[in-house]
Amino acid sequence: MIVSHLSLxxxxxxxxxxxxxxxxxxxxxxxxxxGKTNLVEALGYLSTLGSHRVSSDQALIRxxxxxAIIRARLEHGERGVLVEVQLNRSGANxxxxxxxxxxxxxxxxxxxxxxxxxxxxxxxxxxxxxxxRFLDELLVLLSPRLAGILADYDRVVRxxxxxxxxxxxxxxxxxQLSTLEVWDERLIELGSQIVExxxxxxxxxxxxxxxxxxxxxxxxHSAALENRLSVLSHSDAxxxxxxxxxxxxxxxxxxxxxxxxxxxxxxxxxxxDRAVTLVGxxxxxxxxxxxxxxxxxxxxxxxxxxxxxxxKLASVAELRRDTTTGDPVLIxxxxxxxxxxxxxxxxxxxxxxxxxxxxxxxxxxxxxxxxRANTVRxxxxxxxxxxxxxx
Amino acid sequence: MYEGIxxxxxxxxxxxxxxxxxxxxxxxxxxLQTESHDTTRLAELLTIVREKVRFCEIxxxxxxxxxxxxxxxxxxxxxTICVVEEAKDVVAIERTREFRGLYHVLGGAxxxxxxxxxxxxxxxxxxxxxxxxxVTEVIIATDPNLEGEATATYLSRLLHQPGLTxxxxxxxxxxxxxxxxxxxxxxxxxxxxxxxxxx
Numbered sequence: 001m002i003v004s005h006l007s008l009x010x011x012x013x014x015x016x017x018x019x020x021x022x023x024x025x026x027x028x029x030x031x032x033x034x035g036k037t038n039l040v041e042a043l044g045y046l047s048t049l050g051s052h053r054v055s056s057d058q059a060l061i062r063x064x065x066x067x068a069i070i071r072a073r074l075e076h077g078e079r080g081v082l083v084e085v086q087l088n089r090s091g092a093n094x095x096x097x098x099x100x101x102x103x104x105x106x107x108x109x110x111x112x113x114x115x116x117x118x119x120x121x122x123x124x125x126x127x128x129x130x131x132x133r134f135l136d137e138l139l140v141l142l143s144p145r146l147a148g149i150l151a152d153y154d155r156v157v158r159x160x161x162x163x164x165x166x167x168x169x170x171x172x173x174x175x176q177l178s179t180l181e182v183w184d185e186r187l188i189e190l191g192s193q194i195v196e197x198x199x200x201x202x203x204x205x206x207x208x209x210x211x212x213x214x215x216x217x218x219x220x221h222s223a224a225l226e227n228r229l230s231v232l233s234h235s236d237a238x239x240x241x242x243x244x245x246x247x248x249x250x251x252x253x254x255x256x257x258x259x260x261x262x263x264x265x266x267x268x269x270x271x272x273d274r275a276v277t278l279v280g281x282x283x284x285x286x287x288x289x290x291x292x293x294x295x296x297x298x299x300x301x302x303x304x305x306x307x308x309x310x311x312k313l314a315s316v317a318e319l320r321r322d323t324t325t326g327d328p329v330l331i332x333x334x335x336x337x338x339x340x341x342x343x344x345x346x347x348x349x350x351x352x353x354x355x356x357x358x359x360x361x362x363x364x365x366x367x368x369x370x371x372r373a374n375t376v377r378x379x380x381x382x383x384x385x386x387x388x389x390x391x
Numbered sequence: 392m393y394e395g396i397x398x399x400x401x402x403x404x405x406x407x408x409x410x411x412x413x414x415x416x417x418x419x420x421x422x423l424q425t426e427s428h429d430t431t432r433l434a435e436l437l438t439i440v441r442e443k444v445r446f447c448e449i450x451x452x453x454x455x456x457x458x459x460x461x462x463x464x465x466x467x468x469x470x471t472i473c474v475v476e477e478a479k480d481v482v483a484i485e486r487t488r489e490f491r492g493l494y495h496v497l498g499g500a501x502x503x504x505x506x507x508x509x510x511x512x513x514x515x516x517x518x519x520x521x522x523x524x525x526v527t528e529v530i531i532a533t534d535p536n537l538e539g540e541a542t543a544t545y546l547s548r549l550l551h552q553p554g555l556t557x558x559x560x561x562x563x564x565x566x567x568x569x570x571x572x573x574x575x576x577x578x579x580x581x582x583x584x585x586x587x588x589x590x
Contacts, residue, residue: 162504182541182545186537
């Protein structure tokens with residue numbers, strides 16, 4: 001799918017903006033702080049119902065305004081779809097598709113995008129939580145049913161932790177332990193489904209990541225993914241399991257469930273002491289390896305960038321394989337400045353086959369020639385379209 | 392902020408479930424502007440409702456007597472008990488006119504976050520009702536959310552005894568709706584709970 005027209009009203013620093021977009025690469029150029037990222041952030045919002053930069057919608061509404069509107073004309077092959085969302089400072093947000101109201105949470109059915117931004121460097125260098133979120137967001141796009149399972153699982157963990165805490169302070173009483181078993185059962189049932197879904201996703205993603213990394217960095221490098229599952233770990237289930245070998249391949253829900261049950265039994269006493277749930281998907285990680293070494297801690301700055309980028313390109317590939325509405329729109333926010341000339345050229349080649357790519361850059365010359373065909377210049381919240389080479 | 396008693400009234404309304412500060416203000420001013428006998432009646436009801444209404448000694452439903460009208464009704468089957476979370480669930484099931492057995496109101500669901508454990512629910516009373524063997528079927532009708540499911544699991548373990556059938560309400564698609572409008576989670580659940588077509 002492609003976005004053929006984006007219009008914003010009172011979004012971030014834009015009072016009003018209209019921009020026509022072309023299939024293939026589109027480049028937004030402007031100095032720092034002019035509103036390039038805001039533009040792609042608006043599109044990201046339509047597919048994820050959130051911003052990659054802030055957790056609250058409030059920051060997206062222009063100062064002193066009551067609401068912001070994001071409106072995008074999409075083309076799913078032959079079919080045109082107009083999607084709109086109004087973000088309100090007070091009250092619920094509203095969404096429309098082809099001028100008829102829908103629930104905002106249904107928007108991602110009409111538009112999908114994959115956004116790569118500087119913040120994504122944390123996928124490689126940051127805590128496991130960021131990597132879990134990356135997998136889970138992709139899982140929900142591929143299989144919406146999992147949204148409910150993930151939310152329920154989080155709630156079970158919270159309920160169970162509270163129970164462990166109150167059992168600790170009240171001394172272990174019989175009746176409280178019997179409800180612990182009830183929560184264990186839910187924890188295992190939901191958790192093992194998540195383990196199966198995540199490991200299945202990782203094994204489908206792995207060859208794509210390897211391919212994407214090779215296409216950016218060249219053939220002599222090999223990128224790989226491994227699951228680190230807390231239910232299978234034999235160390236005392238701390239977040240950082242040291243260098244225990246990870247595992248590849250799919251773990252079925254049934255296998256995960258029995259390992260889960262054993263771990264809970266083994267850790268019962270520790271859990272009661274510490275009053276937290278020590279095993280389960282909320283403690284899992286996926287280890288990124290580069291040439292056999294863990295990328296976190298060993299990869300250079302440029303390599304980390306390339307790895308994070310490879311993860312995003314792999315999710316584009318995965319979504320493409322599964323989609324009925326065409327490719328997701330790929331958004332590359334401020335990526336090129338961080339890569340060397342050779343990697344820039346290879347990245348340009350790697351994204352050439354995606355239906356539409358939106359790129360932001362502060363320096364026009366950082367972006368390879370092949371991606372400059374449709375350049376839009378942005379200055380102080382205003383948009384100047386010029387089809388000229390030089391912005 | 393309003394002066395003295397008006398603000399106090401608004402604050403009190405604001406404490407009620409589902410009432411935000413704006414609604415609380417609207418209700419308070421509505422009361423200030425209506426005929427005095429209407430508000431007197433309301434005030435009287437508020438005072439006596441706590442005195443008159445109590446909970447049925449058998450099932451925990453709201454009543455003005457020792458036992459509720461359902462428990463007192465001899466036409467109702469004494470062999471089936473439907474377990475619900477709240478008294479308002481009894482009303483909902485009664486509207487169906489399908490169920491002719493008795494009820495048992497738990498008074499909530501197991502939820503450690505809200506500080507509710509099995510001892511805070513009327514589970515002991517339920518076990519007492521089952522002791523003499525008159526009841527042969529228990530239908531667990533707790534809410535189809537996480538806490539309701541956990542309560543159902545807890546109960547079904549406890550109720551595991553010979554001669555007693557225990558069932559759980561089905562969850563899935565709303566009747567009379569369109570499949571296309573069902574959300575993914577509900578539809579996914581309906582798929583899991585699909586059943587064979589008899590022929």
